Amino acid sequence: MIYKLEVERSKLNNLMDMASKAVAKKTTNPILSGFKFSVKDNDLHLYATDLQTAFHGLIKNIIVEKVENINEDLFVENIEEGAETETLFEEISDENIKPEFVVDASYFIDIIKNLSFENINIYLENKNIKVIAGKSEFLLPTMNPEEFPEIVPNKVEEGLITFDRQKLLSMIEKVIFCSLKDSENMTRNLNGVYWDFREGGYLTLVAADGYRLALAELSMDIVNTPPSFLLSLKSMEELLNVLRSSKTEEIELFFDGSRVLFFLDEENIEIILNVVDATFPDYVRIIPQAFKTKVITSTDLLLNVLKRVSIAAKNDQIKMEIKDNIMELTAKSPEVGLAVEELEIEKEGEDIMIAYSPKYLREAIDHIGTSEVEFNITSESSQTMIKPVGDDSYMYIVMPVRLK
Amino acid sequence: MIYKLEVERSKLNNLMDMASKAVAKKTTNPILSGFKFSVKDNDLHLYATDLQTAFHGLIKNIIVEKVENINEDLFVENIEEGAETETLFEEISDENIKPEFVVDASYFIDIIKNLSFENINIYLENKNIKVIAGKSEFLLPTMNPEEFPEIVPNKVEEGLITFDRQKLLSMIEKVIFCSLKDSENMTRNLNGVYWDFREGGYLTLVAADGYRLALAELSMDIVNTPPSFLLSLKSMEELLNVLRSSKTEEIELFFDGSRVLFFLDEENIEIILNVVDATFPDYVRIIPQAFKTKVITSTDLLLNVLKRVSIAAKNDQIKMEIKDNIMELTAKSPEVGLAVEELEIEKEGEDIMIAYSPKYLREAIDHIGTSEVEFNITSESSQTMIKPVGDDSYMYIVMPVRLK
Numbered sequence: 088m089i090y091k092l093e094v095e096r097s098k099l100n101n102l103m104d105m106a107s108k109a110v111a112k113k114t115t116n117p118i119l120s121g122f123k124f125s126v127k128d129n130d131l132h133l134y135a136t137d138l139q140t141a142f143h144g145l146i147k148n149i150i151v152e153k154v155e156n157i158n159e160d161l162f163v164e165n166i167e168e169g170a171e172t173e174t175l176f177e178e179i180s181d182e183n184i185k186p187e188f189v190v191d192a193s194y195f196i197d198i199i200k201n202l203s204f205e206n207i208n209i210y211l212e213n214k215n216i217k218v219i220a221g222k223s224e225f226l227l228p229t230m231n232p233e234e235f236p237e238i239v240p241n242k243v244e245e246g247l248i249t250f251d252r253q254k255l256l257s258m259i260e261k262v263i264f265c266s267l268k269d270s271e272n273m274t275r276n277l278n279g280v281y282w283d284f285r286e287g288g289y290l291t292l293v294a295a296d297g298y299r300l301a302l303a304e305l306s307m308d309i310v311n312t313p314p315s316f317l318l319s320l321k322s323m324e325e326l327l328n329v330l331r332s333s334k335t336e337e338i339e340l341f342f343d344g345s346r347v348l349f350f351l352d353e354e355n356i357e358i359i360l361n362v363v364d365a366t367f368p369d370y371v372r373i374i375p376q377a378f379k380t381k382v383i384t385s386t387d388l389l390l391n392v393l394k395r396v397s398i399a400a401k402n403d404q405i406k407m408e409i410k411d412n413i414m415e416l417t418a419k420s421p422e423v424g425l426a427v428e429e430l431e432i433e434k435e436g437e438d439i440m441i442a443y444s445p446k447y448l449r450e451a452i453d454h455i456g457t458s459e460v461e462f463n464i465t466s467e468s469s470q471t472m473i474k475p476v477g478d479d480s481y482m483y484i485v486m487p488v489r490l491k
Numbered sequence: 492m493i494y495k496l497e498v499e500r501s502k503l504n505n506l507m508d509m510a511s512k513a514v515a516k517k518t519t520n521p522i523l524s525g526f527k528f529s530v531k532d533n534d535l536h537l538y539a540t541d542l543q544t545a546f547h548g549l550i551k552n553i554i555v556e557k558v559e560n561i562n563e564d565l566f567v568e569n570i571e572e573g574a575e576t577e578t579l580f581e582e583i584s585d586e587n588i589k590p591e592f593v594v595d596a597s598y599f600i601d602i603i604k605n606l607s608f609e610n611i612n613i614y615l616e617n618k619n620i621k622v623i624a625g626k627s628e629f630l631l632p633t634m635n636p637e638e639f640p641e642i643v644p645n646k647v648e649e650g651l652i653t654f655d656r657q658k659l660l661s662m663i664e665k666v667i668f669c670s671l672k673d674s675e676n677m678t679r680n681l682n683g684v685y686w687d688f689r690e691g692g693y694l695t696l697v698a699a700d701g702y703r704l705a706l707a708e709l710s711m712d713i714v715n716t717p718p719s720f721l722l723s724l725k726s727m728e729e730l731l732n733v734l735r736s737s738k739t740e741e742i743e744l745f746f747d748g749s750r751v752l753f754f755l756d757e758e759n760i761e762i763i764l765n766v767v768d769a770t771f772p773d774y775v776r777i778i779p780q781a782f783k784t785k786v787i788t789s790t791d792l793l794l795n796v797l798k799r800v801s802i803a804a805k806n807d808q809i810k811m812e813i814k815d816n817i818m819e820l821t822a823k824s825p826e827v828g829l830a831v832e833e834l835e836i837e838k839e840g841e842d843i844m845i846a847y848s849p850k851y852l853r854e855a856i857d858h859i860g861t862s863e864v865e866f867n868i869t870s871e872s873s874q875t876m877i878k879p880v881g882d883d884s885y886m887y888i889v890m891p892v893r894l895k
Contacts, residue, residue, distance in 0.1 A: 194802065194827045201799045215828070223799055227828035395605045395627055398598065423598045424619070424631035 090186045090211040093150035094131060096202055096220065102133050102144050103196050105332045105356065108325040110192045111137035118189060123235040125187035126151055134238050135192065140322040141238045141359040142329070151186065154210075188216050189230040198225055240348055240357045248290075248309055248340045252351075255305075255338060256330040258292050261454050261481055262301040263327065265294040266320045276365035279319045282347075283367075284312050293370050299447050299485040300373060301454070313342050317367050322360040329358055373484060375465045375472055380409055380436040382462040383476055386455045392416055392428045393452060397445040399426035404442040404488050409434060409464075418445070441467050442490045451483040494590045494615040497554035498535060500606055500624065506537050506548050507600050509736045509760065512729040514596045515541035526599060527639040529591035530555055538642050539596065544726040545642045545763040546733070555590065558614075592620050593634040602629055644752055644761045652694075652713055652744045656755075659709075659742060660734040662696050665858050665885055666705040667731065669698040670724045680769035683723040686751075687771075688716050697774050703851050703889040704777060705858070717746050721771050726764040733762055777888060779869045779876055784840040786813055786866040787880055790859045796820055796832045797856060801849040803830035808846040808892050813838060813868075822849070845871050846894045855887040 103122065111119035114137065123134040131149045135142045188211055199207070204220035218225040259280070267277035274297075283291040288307045293300065318326075326349060330338070333351055341348040349358040393416070396405055400418030408415040414432045419425040441464060452460060457475035464471050467487060474482045507526065515523035518541065527538040535553045539546045592615055603611070608624035622629040663684070671681035678701075687695040692711045697704065722730075730753060734742070737755055745752040753762040797820070800809055804822030812819040818836045823829040845868060856864060861879035868875050871891060878886045 191826065197802050198799065198827075198830075201795075201802065203795050222833040223796070224831040225799075225803065225828060226831075228825075391605075391607050392627070395602065395629075398601050398605065399629065421632075422595065423602075424629060426602075427628040427630075429626040 089154050089156060090126070091152045091154050092126065092131060092186070092209040092211070093152075094146060094207045094209065096199060096205045096207050098146045099199055099207065100196075101332065102146060103192070103199065105144060105329045106133055106135040106142040107192065107196065108321075108328040109135040109137065109140045109142035109358070112321075118230050118234050119236075120192060121189040121230050121235070122192045122195060123187065123189045123232055125185075125232070134235065136236055136238055136359075137321065138236060139319055139361045140325045142325060142357070143238050143240065143359070144354065144356040147355070185232070186211060187232040189232050189235050190216065190227055191230075195227070198227075238359060240350075240359055248307060248313065250305075250307075250338045250340065252330055252333060252335055252338050256327070258303040258305055259323065259327050259330070261303045261456075262292045262294040263320070263323055264450055264454070265296055265299055265301040265483075266323070267296040268320070270320070275363065276317065276367050279317050279363055280323045281315065281317050281367040281370070283315045283370075286312050288312070293367065295368065295370065295373075298444070299451075299483065300370060301483045302370065302374075302481070304480045314344070316342065316347060317363040317365060318347065318360050319363050326358055326360070329356060373470065374482070375463065375470045375484070378436065378463040378465055378472075380434065380439045380462075380464040382409055382414060382435075382464070383433040383459055384414060384430050384462075386452060386458055386460045386475075388430055389460060390449070390452050392430060393445070393449045396426045396428055397449060399423045400445040402445070404491060405445050405448055406440065406442045406490065408438075408440045410438045436464075439464055439467065440490065441471070441487045443471075443485060443487055447485050451485060454481075454483065456481070493558050493560060494530070495556045495558050496530065496535060496590070496613040496615070497556075498550060498611045498613065500603060500609045500611050502550045503603055503611065504600075505736065506550060507596070507603065509548060509733045510537055510539040510546040511596065511600065512725075512732040513539040513541065513544045513546035513762070516725075522593060522634050522638050523640075524596060525593040525634050525639070526596045527591065527593045527636055529589075529636065538639065540640055540642055540763075541725065542640060543723055543765045544729045546729060546761070547642050547644065547763070548758065548760040551759070589636070590615060591636040593636050593639050594620065594631055595634075599631070602631075642763060644754075644763060652711060652717070654709075654711075654742045654744065656734055656737060656739055656742050660731070662707040662709055663727065663731050663734070665707045665860075666696045666698040667724070667727055668854055668858070669700055669703055669705040669887075670727070671700040672724070674724070679767065680721065680771050683721050683767055684727045685719065685721050685771040685774070687719045687774075690716055692716070697771065699772065699774065699777075702848070703855075703887065704774060705887045706774065706778075706885070708884045718748070719771075720746065720751060721767040721769060722751065722764050723767050730762055730764070733760060777874065778886070779867065779874045779888070782840065782867040782869055782876075784813055784838065784843045784866075784868040786818060786839075786868070787837040787863055788818060788834050788866075790856060790862055790864045790879075792834055793864060794853070794856050796834060797849070797853045800830045800832055801853060803827045804849040806849070808895060809849050809852055810844065810846045810894065812842075812844045814842045840868075843868055843871065844894065845875070845891045847875075847889060847891055851889050855889060858885075858887065860885070 114120055119137050125132045129148055129151055131146045133144050202220040202223055208219045210217040214229060216227050216229055263280060266279060267274055270278040277295055281293040288309050290305045290307060292303045333354060335351040335353045339350040345362055347360045396416045396418045399420055401420040403420055406417045412432055412434060414430045416428045451473045455475045457478055459476035461474050461476050462471060470484050471487060472482055472484050518524055523541050529536045533552055533555055535550045537548050606624040606627055612623045614621040618633060620631050620633055667684060670683060671678055674682040681699055685697040687697060692713050694709045694711060696707045737758060739755040739757045743754040749766055751764045800820045800822045803824055805824040807824055810821045816836055816838060818834045820832045855877045859879045861882055863880035865878050865880050866875060874888050875891060876886055876888050
């Protein structure tokens with residue numbers, strides 16, 4: 088007995104794309120680099136996990152058949168011609184074989200993506216699967232599905248929140264780049280995004296790396312405020328990946344105290360993320376309250392200026408001199424030379440001379456999203472707050488560098 | 492006295508793009524990583540060279556002025572505001588300073604590319620240049636133009652050939668990928684492209700890396716056949732770069748025995764390439780004459796099949812079984828599994844089983860350019876010749892690998 092599954096290539100492609108970032112990147116446990124596929128009630132389920140981040144999605148109503156042997160199927164009459172094919176195939180002994188298998192995720196994505204036929208047949212055997220599309224045949228080794236970690240969504244009815252997918256996506260994109268990239272034990276609390284729910288129906292997403300912090304806020308219509316939690320950068324990247332590929336309008340959040348479940352109803356997709364057991368710093372304390380200088384200028388003009396001045400800055404600093412209604416940006420390095428640029432500004436408060444890291448300044452301006460940007464400067468040596476003019480839902484806080 | 496040059500940004504960009512591959516990549520002599528600019532009769536000349544490959548081009552009729560000091564110019568009245576600017580500027584002492592300078596090529600390209608203004612002013616001083624466009628100012632260190640190697644085109648009237656740019660470009664693209672990438676002393680003769688001129692007005696371009704060889708032929712209307720020569724891969728890449736960016740229809744070739752000059756009249760561009768002093772192998776001997784099996788199939792279908800089968804081959808081999816009117820391609824690796832694909836073919840001669848390197852097979856098919864491709868197979872262990880059906884001006888010869 089062999090299971091035969093008939094799947095549409097484009098649907099399989101889309102589903103695997105969404106699952107791809109949940110797979111373990113580097114792992115000593117090979118099963119975590121695989122996708123688990125499983126047929127239940129004619130739906131093809133896909134699972135991926137690295138034990139902290141998990142994905143579950145499905146393709147509804149695929150065609151599943153049991154065939155006595157692979158020759159019963161018209162498509163495959165010519166399979167047996169290749170000598171290789173025969174020797175690699177194993178006799179199916181177990182009648183109770185379940186319709187499920189685990190394959191290496193990256194090779195499987197690569198193969199399915201490159202097939203020319205839309206109609207794909209997958210034959211399940213003991214230790215292999217055979218993929219047939221038109222005259223393309225692939226015999227692929229599989230891993231034991233029993234060894235694949237169980238992914239149990241375990242929806243909790245309480246604490247349900249519904250997000251607009253686009254709004255949530257945009258919020259995440261505005262903060263995630265500030266997360267600390269490496270995930271060493273001591274700084275594990277910065278290698279992620281903090282979801283801070285507050286009374287009155289506010290959610291604040293916060294990410295920081297020790298030198299800068301980004302914060303995006305959303306006002307929601309909820310009755311019970313759930314506890315706040317921290318999600319790892321890896322988990323956030325998978326969530327972002329799904330939100331970008333998805334066409335669902337609304338996304339639901341469940342939280343059971345240790346795991347967060349995001350559910351995309353229309354597409355039958357679940358993302359299950361383990362909360363990071365670490366304390367996020369008290370970010371409210373870092374938000375500056377009093378400012379010495381406030382400056383407003385054009386976002387686009389500033390971005391273009393920063394592109395050029397950064398060339399001369401290399402990895403050193405960009406000096407910003409605020410004087411009357413002029414912002415002068417300068418940078419220099421022995422290799423490139425000196426760059427000086429001027430911008431017109433609106434200013435409140437004192438003239439000031441201050442310096443920033445080119446990358447940190449530019450990434451802030453990249454995420455402003457409005458035509459004008461506002462700098463709120465406390466001093467040459469303490470936090471600067473940068474925000475879009477006319478949008479109080481976003482702010483970016485950066486430490487200046489010591490003036491050279 | 493300061494020279495002031497007024498240049499159009501887009502013209503300068505284009506010219507530097509074309510010159511960019513002539514600059515030395517890794518060098519212990521920093522001047523070779525620079526562009527030399529020089530003003531003669533109101534034309535701005537650009538020179539680049541790594542001593543083997545040289546580029547010379549120009550922008551006609553730029554505006555050149557002598558100003559007493561930088562303050563005379565309206566644009567720059569605000570320069571002096573920045574403290575940095577003043578200290579870095581040097582007093583001009585030499586009245587006889589020549590209007591020429593050398594700047595680091597990659598930084599200069601980066602800066603000019605990112606300017607928002609089309610009108611660029613360049614001020615020449617003793618050891619710096621100042622670039623001003625709108626409110627952007629760059630003060631850049633320069634290198635001594637006296638130290639820049641002289642590039643003398645030295646056109647020889649005899650031996651002139653005129654090429655159609657598009658045809659020459661296409662010929663080069665069809666062979667250059669076969670050149671040996673590394674340029675060690677022992678294999679220097681394969682790290683380039685051989686220009687073989689033959690009686691009757693034929694030019695054959697040949698490139699080989701020891702495992703494969705590509706050959707493109709052109710019939711020309713010439714009286715005197717020039718001697719054949721070998722150009723390095725670096726020189727060929729610069730020539731290719733210019734041919735791709737150029738809009739000139741015709742390109743002229745001069746040869747003085749040791750240097751080849753390509754001249755693009757309409758754009759005033761010269762590329763001067765030192766001939767490599769090494770003997771290219773006798774490639775005619777490698778072209779197989781008798782074939783056991785001849786196969787014709789669809790280029791596009793084969794290319795798609797190769798994309799998929801290569802996934803399973805990884806870096807190993809693709810096995811090709813020719814049987815009647817079917818080509819079966821198989822590949823396997825322990826990690827990915829087994830791939831089997833079938834293609835319909837027209838066949839003459841014997842059935843055969845043969846194997847190739849996936850990369851070498853795929854790159855051949857990538858360059859065929861006609862809807863059908865022809866395989867001329869001599870044996871499992873000797874050269875295969877692959878060519879476009881209906882086009883005798885191109886052939887690709889590859890060694891099969893030992894069947895596993």
